Amino acid sequence: MAVVKLFGAWLSPYVYKVIWALKLKGIPYEYIEEDLSNKSPLLLQYNPIHKKVPVLVHDGKPIYESTVILRYIDEIWPQNPLLPANPYDRAVALFWIKFADDKNPIIAKLYRTEGEEQQAVVKEWLEMLEAMEEHALIGGKKFFGGDEINMVDIAFCMVAHWLGVFEDTAGLKVFEPHKFPQVSSWIQNFKSVPIIKDNLPDTDKIVAYLKRRKEMLLTSKSN
Amino acid sequence: MAEEVVLLDFWPSPFGMRSRIALAEKGIKYEYKEEDLRNKSALLLQMNPVHKKIPVLIHNGKPVCESLIQVQYIDEVWHDKAPLLPSDPYQKATARFWADYVDKKIYDLGSRVWKTKGEEQATAKKEFIETLKLMEKELGDKPYFGGESLGYVDVAFIPFYSWFYAYEKCGNFSIEAECPKLIAWAKRCMQKESVAKSLPDQQKVYDFILEMKKRFGIE
Numbered sequence: 001m002a003v004v005k006l007f008g009a010w011l012s013p014y015v016y017k018v019i020w021a022l023k024l025k026g027i028p029y030e031y032i033e034e035d036l037s038n039k040s041p042l043l044l045q046y047n048p049i050h051k052k053v054p055v056l057v058h059d060g061k062p063i064y065e066s067t068v069i070l071r072y073i074d075e076i077w078p079q080n081p082l083l084p085a086n087p088y089d090r091a092v093a094l095f096w097i098k099f100a101d102d103k104n105p106i107i108a109k110l111y112r113t114e115g116e117e118q119q120a121v122v123k124e125w126l127e128m129l130e131a132m133e134e135h136a137l138i139g140g141k142k143f144f145g146g147d148e149i150n151m152v153d154i155a156f157c158m159v160a161h162w163l164g165v166f167e168d169t170a171g172l173k174v175f176e177p178h179k180f181p182q183v184s185s186w187i188q189n190f191k192s193v194p195i196i197k198d199n200l201p202d203t204d205k206i207v208a209y210l211k212r213r214k215e216m217l218l219t220s221k222s223n
Numbered sequence: 224m225a226e227e228v229v230l231l232d233f234w235p236s237p238f239g240m241r242s243r244i245a246l247a248e249k250g251i252k253y254e255y256k257e258e259d260l261r262n263k264s265a266l267l268l269q270m271n272p273v274h275k276k277i278p279v280l281i282h283n284g285k286p287v288c289e290s291l292i293q294v295q296y297i298d299e300v301w302h303d304k305a306p307l308l309p310s311d312p313y314q315k316a317t318a319r320f321w322a323d324y325v326d327k328k329i330y331d332l333g334s335r336v337w338k339t340k341g342e343e344q345a346t347a348k349k350e351f352i353e354t355l356k357l358m359e360k361e362l363g364d365k366p367y368f369g370g371e372s373l374g375y376v377d378v379a380f381i382p383f384y385s386w387f388y389a390y391e392k393c394g395n396f397s398i399e400a401e402c403p404k405l406i407a408w409a410k411r412c413m414q415k416e417s418v419a420k421s422l423p424d425q426q427k428v429y430d431f432i433l434e435m436k437k438r439f440g441i442e
Contacts, residue, residue, distance in 0.1 A: 048326070049357070068319045077314040087299045089288045098289055099273065127270055131273050 004029040006065050007043050009036050011206045012123050013104070013162050014066040015054045016199065017154050023195045024149075025077045044061035061147050067101055070151055082151040093152050096136050096144065100155040101129045107158060116143040118170070125163075125174045129183055132156070137182040142189050149193055159183065160190045169210040228253035229281040231267050233260055235431050236288035237330065239278040240421050242383035245294045247375065247417035249301040291322055294378055307375045321361060321368065322379035328354045329383050337393040337432055338441055348394050352401050359405045366411060373415060381418055384409040388425035389432040 006022070006029050007017035022029050034043055034053050046062035055062050056069045058076070063069050072083045075130035084090045106124045113121055119152045136144065136152075163175055177184040190196060230246070230253055232239035246253055258267055258277050270279045271287035280287040280296070298307040309315050320369050332354060335347035353404040358380065362368055368376035387398050387409075412418045435441075 041346070058313075061315045063320075065320055065323060068316050068323065072312055072317065073317070087296055088282070088285060088287070090299075091292050091296045094292045095288055098292065135273055170250040172429070 001055075003059070005032060006030070007032045007034055007040075007046065007053050007055040007057070009034050009053045011201050011209060012053060013158050014052075015158060016201070017066045018056060018069050018073070019199055020154055020157075020195055021073045021082060021151075021204045023084070023112065023199065024080050025073065026079070027073070028079055064182055067097060067151075067155070070154070074151070081146075082145075082154070084150075093144070093150065095153040096152045099128075099131065099136075100152075100158070104158050108166070109164075110166040110174070111210050112217050114218075118172075122172075124175055127173065128159070129180050132159070132183050132186075133180045137186055140182065140185075143186070149196070153186075156186075157190075160196075161186045161200055161203075162206075165210065166205045168203070168207045169214060226251075227281075227283050229256060229258050230254070231258055231264070231277050231279040233258050233277050234423055235428050236277060237382035237383075237386065240385070241290040241378050242278050242280055242293045242297070243421035244422070245297040245307065245418050247421055248305040248306060248378075249297060251297070251301060255310065278314060278401070282418050291326065291379060294375065298375070305372075307369070307373070307378060309369075309374070318369075318375045321358075321376045321405065322350075325358070325376070325379045325383075329380070333386060333390055334385065336390045337436070340441075344394060348396060351390070351394075352398075354397075355398065355402045355405055359402050361380050362404065362408055367408070373412065373418075377412060380411045381409060384413070385422040385425055386432075389429040392429055393432065395438075 004022070004027060006015070006018055008019070008031060010033060019031075032040075032042075034040060036053070039051060043053070043055060044051055046057060047064045050064060052064065054066055054069060055064045056072070057063075059074075063072050070082065102125060106121060107128065110118065110121050111123065131188055143149045144156070167173055167175070175183075189202070228246070228251055230239070230242055232243070232255060234257060243255075256264075256266075258264060260277070263275060267277065267279060268275055268317040270281060271277075271288045274288065276288075278290055278293065282296075282300070287293050294307065308318060329351075332347055332351040336344060336351055339347060367370075367373050369381070391398055413422070
């Protein structure tokens with residue numbers, strides 16, 4: 001049987017996307033934790049271009065970039081499909097996945113920026129939440145995938161779990177639930193799904209880590 | 224039911240060119256609608272309310288946004304002719320990775336080459352060439368990124384060739400001197416009618432860039 005290995009880091013939402021996909025499909029895998037400040041030679045060999053996690057290695061062949069990995073997983077193991085079968089519906093799903101993917105690196109900066117730069121990040125967050133509320137979650141669906149979660153739900157995981165973490169680290173509130181009722185419902189629904197609920201990093205642990213990291217970054221900036 | 228295909232586009236957009244090439248490769252008849260980006264049509268705003276950007280592919284009244292998603296959609300719907308994505312899942316993943324890499328790097332770096340000057344431009348040029356060299360390495364000895372025939376990565380990347388002359392003039396460097404194999408690949412693609420008819424003339428693109436520079440006060 002072909003071996004599946006996943007190189008990851010305990011706090012990365014991108015890594016969790018792959019973990020959830022593998023678990024939703026019931027695929028056994030070996031998990032290798034990477035120290036991102038001291039990357040293993042094996043990781044650098046598998047992903048020489050970006051040198052990042054997650055990297056999925058299937059049958060000795062590496063695949064990287066979380067969305068590319070998810071689409072690969074969905075194609076190799078078609079049970080519990082993560083994308084719609086109809087080409088048009090799939091194109092719409094891919095649009096929202098790209099939307100989330102493009103926003104994620106920007107919104108992640110919330111906790112490590114200040115002043116004007118931070119305000120610009122807050123603006124990006126609000127744009128994202130508004131687009132989700134007004135355009136993506138139309139029809140009051142339980143999930144983007146309908147009755148079950150799919151790749152679009154997984155793509156918006158930063159909103160579901162990491163937003164609170166960034167807010168706590170930054171010491172500021174961006175998300176007001178009463179202003180985004182559909183998004184709020186979706187977050188609760190998403191985090192109630194057993195595979196998601198049982199596979200989420202501890203928020204206190206992440207906040208502590210990010211606070212230390214923020215201090216280091218701000219110290220090095222002022223030096 | 225007759226297929227109705229409309230493409231909302233803007234002639235110098237490398238993203239629009241991707242969809243033009245895909246449609247031409249499949250021999251699909253469509254209506255091309257030129258958008259004035261300073262005065263966007265009601266149709267564009269209705270069909271892409273989230274980004275309000277071109278290109279937008281409208282198939283039987285339903286919009287598909289984002290150029291690479293359009294190319295994949297075209298490839299799936301009109302799957303019986305000129306396949307652009309490989310059928311093997313691992314090769315597909317590789318193709319998706321490289322098209323995504325082009326998306327993340329080429330447009331932004333190229334923009335910095337024509338929009339900036341001095342040290343900022345020098346840095347942008349260096350990174351741009353490094354990116355092109357990496358693409359050249361990925362191409363290897365194959366005639367196309369897709370192997371023996373034009374594929375997904377070729378379609379994603381070749382539109383930027385129409386901007387090369389503008390980048391070279393603004394940045395005062397020669398892409399062919401740095402990446403001869405890449406230029407050979409580009410000329411090979413241009414021999415295909417689907418590509419030649421979809422890309423604007425390089426001089427025309429350069430004139431457009433000069434106008435943009437004037438408009439934004441970039442010297």
